[in-house]
Amino acid sequence: MIEVKNLTKAYGNFVAVKDVSFKAENGSILGFLGPNGAGKTTTMRIITGYMPATAGTVLIDGLDIFSQSLEARRKIGYLPESPPLYPDMRVEAYLRFVAKLRGVPRAKIEPALEHVLEVCGLTDMSHRICGQLSKGYRQRVGLAQALIHDPPVLVLDEPTIGLDPRQIHEIRGLIHDLKGNRTVVLSTHILPEVSQICDKVVIIADGRVVLEEYLKKLPAGISLEDIFLSAITKEHHEDGASAEETLEEVGAGHA
Amino acid sequence: MKNSLTIAGKELSGYFLQPVAYVVMTVFLLLGGFFFFALLRYFEVTLTAYSAMQNPEVLQRLNLNERVIEPMLHNLAIVLVILVPAITMRSFAEEKRTGTYELLLTAPIRTGEIVAGKFIAAAAFMLIMIGLAGMFPLILVAFGNPEVGVMFSGYLGLAFLAISFVSIGLFTSSLTQNQIIAAISCFGLLLLLFVISWPAQGGGGLLVGLVRYLSLPDHFAQMVTGVIDTRDIVYFLSLIFVALFLTQRSVESARWR
Numbered sequence: 001m002i003e004v005k006n007l008t009k010a011y012g013n014f015v016a017v018k019d020v021s022f023k024a025e026n027g028s029i030l031g032f033l034g035p036n037g038a039g040k041t042t043t044m045r046i047i048t049g050y051m052p053a054t055a056g057t058v059l060i061d062g063l064d065i066f067s068q069s070l071e072a073r074r075k076i077g078y079l080p081e082s083p084p085l086y087p088d089m090r091v092e093a094y095l096r097f098v099a100k101l102r103g104v105p106r107a108k109i110e111p112a113l114e115h116v117l118e119v120c121g122l123t124d125m126s127h128r129i130c131g132q133l134s135k136g137y138r139q140r141v142g143l144a145q146a147l148i149h150d151p152p153v154l155v156l157d158e159p160t161i162g163l164d165p166r167q168i169h170e171i172r173g174l175i176h177d178l179k180g181n182r183t184v185v186l187s188t189h190i191l192p193e194v195s196q197i198c199d200k201v202v203i204i205a206d207g208r209v210v211l212e213e214y215l216k217k218l219p220a221g222i223s224l225e226d227i228f229l230s231a232i233t234k235e236h237h238e239d240g241a242s243a244e245e246t247l248e249e250v251g252a253g254h255a
Numbered sequence: 256m257k258n259s260l261t262i263a264g265k266e267l268s269g270y271f272l273q274p275v276a277y278v279v280m281t282v283f284l285l286l287g288g289f290f291f292f293a294l295l296r297y298f299e300v301t302l303t304a305y306s307a308m309q310n311p312e313v314l315q316r317l318n319l320n321e322r323v324i325e326p327m328l329h330n331l332a333i334v335l336v337i338l339v340p341a342i343t344m345r346s347f348a349e350e351k352r353t354g355t356y357e358l359l360l361t362a363p364i365r366t367g368e369i370v371a372g373k374f375i376a377a378a379a380f381m382l383i384m385i386g387l388a389g390m391f392p393l394i395l396v397a398f399g400n401p402e403v404g405v406m407f408s409g410y411l412g413l414a415f416l417a418i419s420f421v422s423i424g425l426f427t428s429s430l431t432q433n434q435i436i437a438a439i440s441c442f443g444l445l446l447l448l449f450v451i452s453w454p455a456q457g458g459g460g461l462l463v464g465l466v467r468y469l470s471l472p473d474h475f476a477q478m479v480t481g482v483i484d485t486r487d488i489v490y491f492l493s494l495i496f497v498a499l500f501l502t503q504r505s506v507e508s509a510r511w512r
Contacts, residue, residue, distance in 0.1 A: 048361045052510055069510075074363040084358035086265075088272035100261040101362045145358070 001026050002047060002153060002183055006056035009042050016042045018207040019056070024183050024200065026152075029175065031198035032187040035232055039207040040187040041081050044157050047185070048078045060153055074103060077151035079159055083142025087131030091122060091141055094130055095148055102149035116144040119174060135162045143171070147178070154178065156186040160193065172197050191224045205232035258364040262372025263379070270342070270380055279338050280384050283331070290330045291391045294323045319401040320409075320481070324392060328409045328479050331388065332472075335417055336445045342380060343424025344438035346373045347506070351432035366506045373425055374499055381417035385410060405481035412478025415491040416471070420445055422498035429505040 002024040009017040017039040024030040034040050046053045049065045049072065058065040063072035086094055095116065099109045117123045120140045125133065130141060139162060146154060159175065160168045168190075175184065176197045188194065194201055195215065201224070203211040210231040218227065270276035298319065305314050350356040359369055392406040423444050428437040452470030455463045467473065474487040 045357070050357050050361050050509075070363050070365070073361055076361065078357075078361050080354055080357045082354045084353070084355040086269065086355055087353070088269060089265075093268075097261065097265050098358065098362075101258065101359075101364060103363055 001059075001061050002030075002185060003059040004043070004047065004056075005058070007043065007046060007053050007058065008055040009039075009046060009051070010054045016207055017046070017053075017204075020204060020207070020209050021056075022202045022209055022212045024185050026183055027179060027181050028199040029179055029184040029186065029197055031194035031201045032185055032204070033189075033191070033194060033201060033228060034187075034204040036189075038204045038232075040204065041157055043204070044078075044155050044185070044187060045080075048076055048155050049073050050080075075151055075153050077146035077149065077154045079142045079146040079154075079156045081157045083138045084145070085130040085133075085138060085141055087129070089130055090126070091117075091128055091130060091133075092126040094141065095144055098145045099148045102151075104149050112148050112150070116148050119147070119177075120144040121170065136164060136167045139163055139167075139171070143174070152182055154182055154184045154186075156184065158187055158189070160188065160190065168193075191228060195224050203228060203231045256368075258368040259371040259375060262359075262364075262369060263375035266346070266373055266376030267379055270376070275341065275345075276380065279342055280387070283334060283338055283384055284387055286334050287327065287331055287388045287391060290327045291323065291394075294326055298322045319395055319399055320405045323395070324401065324406050324409055325479050327391065328413055329472075329476075331413060332416055332475060333449075335413075335420055336442065336449065339381075339417065339420040339424050339445065340427075340438040340441035343377055343421055343428055343441060344434040345428070346377065346425055347429040347502075348432050348434045348437045352434075360509060366510070367503050370425065370429075370499060370503045370506060374422060374502075377421040377425065378418045381421055382414060385414050385417060402481070408481045408483050409479040411483065412475050412487075415478070415488070416475050419471075419491050419494040419498070422495045422502070426498045426502045426505065429502045 004020060004022050007017055007020040008015065020039070020043060022030070032040055032043070042051075045051045047058050047060075047065065049069050052066060058072075060072040060075050063075070065072045086097075089097070092113065095113055096109060099112055104112050117126055120143055122137070122140055122144055125137055125141075128137075130138070133141065139159065143156070143159060146156065156175070160171050163171060172193060175186065178184065186198075198215055200214050201211065201218075202209060211227065218224070298317070301322070302314075302317060305317060347356070350359060360366075389410060392401065392403075392410070395401045395406075396403065420441075424437075424441045427441040427444065428434075430440070431437050448469065448471040452467050452473065455466040455470075468490070474490045477484055477487050
């Protein structure tokens with residue numbers, strides 16, 4: 001469970017994220033959408049405790065990411081925008097290092113390693129040097145790194161970016177299978193991805209949430225694309241625009 | 256502590272996954288060997304000349320420690336001023352640039368543990384390197400009659416000096432994501448520690464006293480001549496502590512609101 005409460009992040013005078021709130025339930029996948037520069041990465045970095053918020057907070061399974069940072073961070077698996085690999089290390093050594101860092105007990109490191117290598121399709125790559133891997137494999141190692149401690153909360157920043165169609169398909173399948181009892185938040189630009197694997201969608205534009213809704217509650221017959229475009233264009237600047245209004249408008253347009 | 260050792264292990268093996276560590280060690284040992292050879296050669300020439308004078312008193316005063324080991328250690332200290340920045344510049348700057356910093360800071364570990372891990376690795380690297388340079392006095396022990404205690408004290412001084420340098424290098428690396436900036440500013444600080452007492456020749460007063468106290472060569476020279484004084488040990492330990500403390504604050508500052 002991730003609860004984001006009134007998050008605001010300012011870089012000097014520039015406010016990247018303004019009063020963002022949303023909730024991701026256990027056992028669900030939340031798709032986090034928004035145009036470039038909308039504040040997706042900033043929000044995810046705050047959720048994972050990489051950077052502090054100017055105001056507001058985030059609760060990870062009820063633990064505050066600022067005041068109970070260590071305990072909260074223990075529950076998170078995080079794939080940043082660019083996979084955080086050490087280019088000189090071998091895949092295996094790298095994943096062992098992350099497992100230790102994430103507090104996997106010594107006896108469980110090898111089984112955990114075998115497991116993530118297998119689910120991420122890296123078994124044959126385990127002796128390769130990270131810096132020599134292709135973009136797709138790097139992304140998979142990044143994902144393996146986020147999964148190695150079997151975290152209850154997964155935060156994935158554009159997990160399918162830079163992959164070929166087959167890999168995208170595989171990774172989506174993987175994320176879907178991972179769901180189980182986990183909370184997954186993933187950001188993406190690819191709208192079909194959201195309709196395929198997510199349970200809930202949050203759209204942000206210009207640092208504000210313009211829509212938070214369960215996918216199954218979205219009006220039938222309207223494509224996610226229309227909803228997205230209408231949500232991000234109207235906002236600019238009526239601050240009060242609620243999700244319902246956005247949906248109503250889109251619905252009206254189609255009626 | 257366990258987390259620090261995890262990071263230290265990764266860092267130390269990381270040094271040897273890159274050619275930089277080998278280059279640094281080779282340069283250090285080659286130069287060390289050259290100084291040793293040159294000083295020994297000079298010692299031999301002097302010895303021959305003094306022997307020809309048939310003056311046993313002067314001959315008595317010729318001392319292997321003073322003539323060979325001491326100047327060699329002073330030269331190696333200067334070499335470290337240049338080599339240490341090359342070793343430490345990556346530590347934080349590279350992690351920031353490649354994005355692995357995000358992995359470290361979102362892992363359930365304290366910033367102090369990250370700093371400690373990187374410090375342990377860099378200090379261990381220096382000890383290995385200085386340990387290998389210990390072959391020079393071993394040669395003297397095998398073929399001559401030097402004072403072992405004095406040599407040990409000198410090497411201990413060099414180790415303290417190297418570890419202090421490393422702490423300062425970690426600090427400058429934690430300030431930037433640019434390795435060149437990290438290396439140059441570290442180099443500048445280290446060199447400053449060497450020359451800081453230059454304007455404080457003669458005179459007295461608090462400022463002069465302070466500047467003299469900060470001067471690194473004075474403390475180092477004490478240990479090289481075989482005097483292990485708590486004042487010098489305290490000097491090095493406080494240098495290490497202050498630099499590591501500042502590093503920890505600098506890393507932690509990413510979490511300040």
